[in-house]
Amino acid sequence: MTFTLRGRIETxxxxxxxxxxxxxxxxTPFLPSxxxxxxxxxxxxxxxxxxxxxxxVAYNALPFDYRMTFETLGLMAVLGIVWELVxxxxxxxxxxxxxxxxxxxxxVIPEGIALWYVIHLTHVENGSWALASAGxxxxxIHILSTWVLIWVAMLGPMKVVSLRWRFEGGQLW
Amino acid sequence: xxxSHGFEIKDVPFVAIGGGIGTFAMVDFLRVAGLPVESxxxxxxxxxxxxxxxxxxxxSQIPRDARIRSGSGDxxxxxxxWPGYGMxxxxxxxxxxxxxxxxxxxxxxxxxxxxASQLYDTMDREAARISWNRMVVAGMARxxxxxxxxxxxxVVDPLSPGPGGSVAVLSARYVHLSLGVAAVRHFPGFEGGAxxxxxxxxxxxxxxxxxxYEEIRRHPGSKVLVRGAASSSMEVLGRxxxxxxxxxxxxxxxxxxxxxxxxxxxxxxxxxxxxxxxCYQPFTxxxxxxxxxxxxxxxxxxxxxxxxxxxxxxxxxxxxxxxxWTSRIxxxxxxxxxxxxxGAAGCxxxxxxxxxxxxxxxxxxxxxxxxxxxxxxxxDYVIDAAGVDIDLRKHSLLADLVDCGGARLNGLGQFAxxxxxxxxxxxxxxxxxxxxxxxxxxxxYLIPMYSFWGYHYVAWAVHRKLAEDGFVxxxxxxxxxxxxxxxxxxxxx
Ligand SMILES: Cc1cc2nc3c(=O)[nH]c(=O)nc-3n(C[C@H](O)[C@H](O)[C@H](O)COP(=O)(O)OP(=O)(O)OC[C@H]3O[C@@H](n4cnc5c(N)ncnc54)[C@H](O)[C@@H]3O)c2cc1C
Numbered sequence: 001m002t003f004t005l006r007g008r009i010e011t012x013x014x015x016x017x018x019x020x021x022x023x024x025x026x027x028t029p030f031l032p033s034x035x036x037x038x039x040x041x042x043x044x045x046x047x048x049x050x051x052x053x054x055x056x057v058a059y060n061a062l063p064f065d066y067r068m069t070f071e072t073l074g075l076m077a078v079l080g081i082v083w084e085l086v087x088x089x090x091x092x093x094x095x096x097x098x099x100x101x102x103x104x105x106x107x108v109i110p111e112g113i114a115l116w117y118v119i120h121l122t123h124v125e126n127g128s129w130a131l132a133s134a135g136x137x138x139x140x141i142h143i144l145s146t147w148v149l150i151w152v153a154m155l156g157p158m159k160v161v162s163l164r165w166r167f168e169g170g171q172l173w
Numbered sequence: 174x175x176x177s178h179g180f181e182i183k184d185v186p187f188v189a190i191g192g193g194i195g196t197f198a199m200v201d202f203l204r205v206a207g208l209p210v211e212s213x214x215x216x217x218x219x220x221x222x223x224x225x226x227x228x229x230x231x232x233s234q235i236p237r238d239a240r241i242r243s244g245s246g247d248x249x250x251x252x253x254x255w256p257g258y259g260m261x262x263x264x265x266x267x268x269x270x271x272x273x274x275x276x277x278x279x280x281x282x283x284x285x286x287x288x289a290s291q292l293y294d295t296m297d298r299e300a301a302r303i304s305w306n307r308m309v310v311a312g313m314a315r316x317x318x319x320x321x322x323x324x325x326x327x328v329v330d331p332l333s334p335g336p337g338g339s340v341a342v343l344s345a346r347y348v349h350l351s352l353g354v355a356a357v358r359h360f361p362g363f364e365g366g367a368x369x370x371x372x373x374x375x376x377x378x379x380x381x382x383x384x385x386y387e388e389i390r391r392h393p394g395s396k397v398l399v400r401g402a403a404s405s406s407m408e409v410l411g412r413x414x415x416x417x418x419x420x421x422x423x424x425x426x427x428x429x430x431x432x433x434x435x436x437x438x439x440x441x442x443x444x445x446x447x448x449x450x451x452c453y454q455p456f457t458x459x460x461x462x463x464x465x466x467x468x469x470x471x472x473x474x475x476x477x478x479x480x481x482x483x484x485x486x487x488x489x490x491x492x493x494x495x496x497x498w499t500s501r502i503x504x505x506x507x508x509x510x511x512x513x514x515x516g517a518a519g520c521x522x523x524x525x526x527x528x529x530x531x532x533x534x535x536x537x538x539x540x541x542x543x544x545x546x547x548x549x550x551x552x553d554y555v556i557d558a559a560g561v562d563i564d565l566r567k568h569s570l571l572a573d574l575v576d577c578g579g580a581r582l583n584g585l586g587q588f589a590x591x592x593x594x595x596x597x598x599x600x601x602x603x604x605x606x607x608x609x610x611x612x613x614x615x616x617x618y619l620i621p622m623y624s625f626w627g628y629h630y631v632a633w634a635v636h637r638k639l640a641e642d643g644f645v646x647x648x649x650x651x652x653x654x655x656x657x658x659x660x661x662x663x664x665x666x
Binding site: 001002003004005007088091092093095096097098100101102103105155156157159160161162163166167168169170 | 246252253254255256257260276277278279280281437441442443444445446454455459460461462463464465466467468469626629630633648650653654657
């Protein structure tokens with residue numbers, strides 16, 4: 001099977017909504033949250049009078065973490081539509097008009113980096129913008145693991161879930 | 174059973190004629206979707222569903238342990254194609270590196286393709302699972318005729334006549350045809366049976382021609398003309414060159430085909446890769462034709478002329494880029510025993526072969542616009558690997574459908590079908606006549622008609638139509654997953 005543009009977008013949205021959501025729900029509590037784990041005492045970044053400060057408080061970080069991972073996932077879906085347009089354009093320069101799975105796998109690098117800036121821009125994440133900062137590990141593990149799972153689903157299991165997907169260029173509807 | 178005009182007539186809802194790859198895809202799909210054995214009959218002279226393909230592969234120098242052309246996911250024994258052949262082989266050989274290779278194809282490695290033996294063995298397993306043999310009536314279908322009350326009669330010549338006499342008649346609501354190719358291609362002017370000596374020297378790659386390689390071994394320095402630049406010609410060249418190296422046959426090879434690719438050709442967004450004289454494409458059809466954007470583009474075309482144009486480009490005469498192939502040919506060019514001849518096959522004449530001249534004279538017409546003169550090549554053997562003859566009139570059952578049944582043809586001279594691959598001009602009451610494979614080429618929906626994936630596509634489309642008719646249940650997500658799990662456990666569908 002090979003993708004059509006519509007198939008690419010539908011597949012991405014479908015997999016983020018299913019595999020992505022379930023995985024995020026499972027993995028978030030185990031991610032290395034910059035606010036030091038899922039509860040107890042720690043430093044919480046907060047905005048006070050338009051200034052970011054870190055305050056030591058006792059709190060439960062899990063709701064914060066969930067909000068962040070799910071909002072990141074949502075942004076990944078929205079941005080993904082733009083990315084798929086870019087890939088589809090690039091695909092026009094390939095005779096076979098196909099998109100090897102390896103390309104999809106490594107796309108997580110540019111997509112992840114762009115997403116990192118976008119989640120800062122949109123204040124989903126309020127830590128440092130630097131690529132290596134306190135929040136990076138949590139973000140990277142979440143995105144990478146989700147990405148790999150989605151990629152594996154695209155390599156085959158999707159064909160079982162939907163025969164249409166196999167025959168009509170990755171389209172589900 | 175009813176008795177009528179002295180023939181036994183057997184009622185069966187779905188009759189599949191052919192019993193080859195296309196039939197197997199269809200029947201397997203419907204069994205998986207829940208049709209019982211009793212609802213289907215397969216009419217075929219073949220012992221196994223891959224018998225015909227196996228002999229074509231054998232003849233074209235792809236024995237059991239060699240690799241076929243299509244990829245890992247195009248599995249004949251699974252309507253889902255997953256897990257693919259590659260994954261299965263990796264597990265069998267306990268080789269996780271193979272999985273990495275599969276994930277990285279075709280960027281870091283050539284495409285994985287399964288061995289012919291894996292295709293056959295897994296089809297045997299699936300055939301046993303769906304009780305294929307219980308559905309088979311061994312014989313040749315002679316005619317398919319509409320029944321006045323809807324549906325069709327299928328007249329069968331059984332291989333071993335039963336108590337009902339030498340003819341059996343099946344009465345079916347649905348009929349599916351997948352009869353393979355009508356005939357193989359030869360040089361124009363090929364005399365065939367009329368000139369047995371010539372028939373021995375000018376052969377088609379899909380027919381048995383082992384004697385040619387034996388003769389070449391016996392007569393060192395023979396000249397051979399190989400026609401066509403698709404992958405079967407590469408397998409023939411491979412054999413000729415391997416024999417040259419192992420037995421010192423000193424064979425001289427003339428390779429006749431249409432266009433020489435010294436590099437990629439075409440505008441940036443439609444540039445076909447090429448080099449070394451050949452055009453490169455990993456599969457018989459450009460990959461995007463397998464459901465992707467080329468499939469969409471094709472489906473949006475309005476006229477037969479546009480469709481034929483795009484079809485010929487995407488199913489162009491190309492070979493997968495394999496290092497072993499190109500390096501062999503480069504060596505032949507360097508050492509002077511491999512010659513490229515550009516042109517079109519003219520006609521063939523027998524010659525006496527005296528004074529070191531060849532036994533066959535092959536006329537080669539120059540390509541349009543080159544202004545060159547016709548060439549005559551004197552060679553000892555001609556191996557035709559220029560494809561197949563898709564003239565469906567060469568198949569008596571299909572010709573009868575056109576002449577007596579009133580089946581309509583498309584611009585390519587094949588059956589005009591609708592989106593469910595029904596020959597709609599043959600519609601009969603509540604019955605339908607479906608077709609897959611070569612006899613439906615040029616239809617406005619699908620390009621890779623003669624590919625494993627294409628046969629499954631047709632089966633999927635037919636199953637949806639049958640579901641609309643209420644004849645079978647649709648394989649939606651839930652039923653698909655459940656059916657897949659049954660297959661993973663090799664449980665009966
Ligand atoms: C050498 C070769 C290699 C190929 N490799 C690949 C590959 O790697 N991947 C891929 O996807 N495709 C491949 N193909 C293309 C295609 O998948 C095969 O040609 C496939 O076998 C075609 O299936 P079919 O059902 O049309 O015909 P077949 O498999 O040839 O079956 C047709 C059957 O119909 C029977 N028949 C004919 N007339 C009648 C009648 N009147 N009544 C009853 N039965 C009848 C014949 O005996 C035969 O058994 C290859 C083709 C060739 C020739």
